[in-house]
Amino acid sequence: MSHGLSPTGAKILDANDDGLVAGHPAALAKLMSDGLLVPCTADRGTHRMTEDGWTALGAWRKQNPGRSAPADAPGVLPKLPGRQHEAVLAAARRTDQRVPGQDDPACRAGEAWFRGSTLRKIAASGYATIRPEPHDKSEVTWEETGRPLYLTEAGRLYARQRGNIAVHRRRVVVIACGKKKLPAPGVDEYGNPLPDPQAGDLYIGDYHRSLRAAADALTDSALIFIASALHGLVPLDRPLHPYDVTLKDEEAVAPETILWQAAGLGLDDADVIFLGGQDYAALLLPSVPHLLAPLAGGMGEQRGQCARARDNAGIREGWWKKAATLHDEHAVR
Structure with missing residues (x-):
C-alpha cells in the first residue's frame, strides 16, 4: 500500500519513540484512517505505528534525505524523540522533578505517565538519574533497580532549551x-x-x-x-x-x-x-x-x-x- 504523507504526518511519524507517536488529534485521526497508526491502550494519549506506517515513513525518509534530523543551533541540545521529549518536560513541570512512570502515585490521579522503554532511554541519555539507597553496595543503574528517575542538570537544561520551561535546581x-x-x-x-x-x-x-x-x-x-x-x-x-x-x-x-x-x-x-x-x-x-x-x-x-x-x-x-x-x-x- 502506498501513502503520501503530509508534512505534519511525516513529522509525527518521524518523531516516533520505538513506534509510539503522539500529536494533534486531527493529524492522528488522519494517520489512523490511512492505516498508519493504531491506538496504544498501554500508554495514554499515544498511538503505535503499523507496518504500513513504518513503510510510509521509510519511503518519506528516502525522498527527503536529511529532513528527519534538522540541524540544531550551536549550543542547543538535540531534540529527543517524541515520548522522551514529553517525559523530560513533564518532569520539569513537577515540583519534585520526577519523571512520571507507571508506579508514580500521580498517575493514579490521572496524570500522564511514561513506559519503561522511555524511562530507560532518558536514563541512558543522562537527562535523569536514580537516587542511592542505604543497601547499595556499589553504584547501580535504573535498569538494575527500576527506581524513580529525577532530572539532572542536563535534563533541566534540555527543558529550558527545548520546552521553554524555567526549571532550575x-x-x-x-x-x-x-x-x-x-x-x-x-x-x-x-x-x-x-x-x-x-x-x-x-x-x-x-x-x-x-x-x-x-x-x-x-x-x-x-x-x-x-x-x-x-x-x-x-x-x-x-x-x-x-x-x-x-x-x-x-x-x-x-x-x-x-x-x-x-x-x-x-x-x-x-x-x-x-x-x-x-x-x-x-x-x-x-x-x-x-x-x-x-x-x-x-x-x-x-x-x-x-x-x-x-x-x-x-x-x-x-x-x-x-x-x-x-x-x-x-x-x-
Missing part, C-alpha cells in the same frame, strides 16, 4: 522540629488506635511555627522537610507519633541516617536552606555541606528574622542566591 527548606507537640491521638470508641498526625501538624510550639511560616513563604510544601531528633529528615505529610527525644538522647537519630536520607532526597542536587538552631545545623552539615543557615541569635531573634523573611520577598530571594552560591562552590571542590 529544587529549592529545599529544612526546619528544626520542636519540643511542644500534639498529644498522643489515643483510641476511638471501639478501642482502635486513632491515626497519628502528619509531621507538618505535630509540632505546635511558637518557635517551630515561625520556622514553618517562613519555610512556606520560601518554597513549595513538597520541598519542606522537618529535621526530627528521632526520625531525621521527614516530609510534612509523613504520619508521626508524638515522641520526647532530643539530639542529646541515646535514641537520637544517627548522623549516618541523615547522610542516607539526604542522598535519598537528592539534596546534593538542590539549593538548601535550614531554619533552626545551630545544634541541628551541625547535625546536617556533614551530609549537606552546601547548607545555608541564615538565622542567628536566640529563639526570639530567630522568630523575628523568620517573620521578616516571610513578609519580604527580597530577603527570601537573597537567601536563595546565597544558597545557590554555596551549592556551586561545593560542586567544584
Whole structure:
C-alpha cells in the first residue's frame, strides 16, 4: 500500500519513540484512517505505528534525505524523540522533578505517565538519574533497580532549551522540629488506635511555627522537610507519633541516617536552606555541606528574622542566591 504523507504526518511519524507517536488529534485521526497508526491502550494519549506506517515513513525518509534530523543551533541540545521529549518536560513541570512512570502515585490521579522503554532511554541519555539507597553496595543503574528517575542538570537544561520551561535546581527548606507537640491521638470508641498526625501538624510550639511560616513563604510544601531528633529528615505529610527525644538522647537519630536520607532526597542536587538552631545545623552539615543557615541569635531573634523573611520577598530571594552560591562552590571542590 502506498501513502503520501503530509508534512505534519511525516513529522509525527518521524518523531516516533520505538513506534509510539503522539500529536494533534486531527493529524492522528488522519494517520489512523490511512492505516498508519493504531491506538496504544498501554500508554495514554499515544498511538503505535503499523507496518504500513513504518513503510510510509521509510519511503518519506528516502525522498527527503536529511529532513528527519534538522540541524540544531550551536549550543542547543538535540531534540529527543517524541515520548522522551514529553517525559523530560513533564518532569520539569513537577515540583519534585520526577519523571512520571507507571508506579508514580500521580498517575493514579490521572496524570500522564511514561513506559519503561522511555524511562530507560532518558536514563541512558543522562537527562535523569536514580537516587542511592542505604543497601547499595556499589553504584547501580535504573535498569538494575527500576527506581524513580529525577532530572539532572542536563535534563533541566534540555527543558529550558527545548520546552521553554524555567526549571532550575529544587529549592529545599529544612526546619528544626520542636519540643511542644500534639498529644498522643489515643483510641476511638471501639478501642482502635486513632491515626497519628502528619509531621507538618505535630509540632505546635511558637518557635517551630515561625520556622514553618517562613519555610512556606520560601518554597513549595513538597520541598519542606522537618529535621526530627528521632526520625531525621521527614516530609510534612509523613504520619508521626508524638515522641520526647532530643539530639542529646541515646535514641537520637544517627548522623549516618541523615547522610542516607539526604542522598535519598537528592539534596546534593538542590539549593538548601535550614531554619533552626545551630545544634541541628551541625547535625546536617556533614551530609549537606552546601547548607545555608541564615538565622542567628536566640529563639526570639530567630522568630523575628523568620517573620521578616516571610513578609519580604527580597530577603527570601537573597537567601536563595546565597544558597545557590554555596551549592556551586561545593560542586567544584
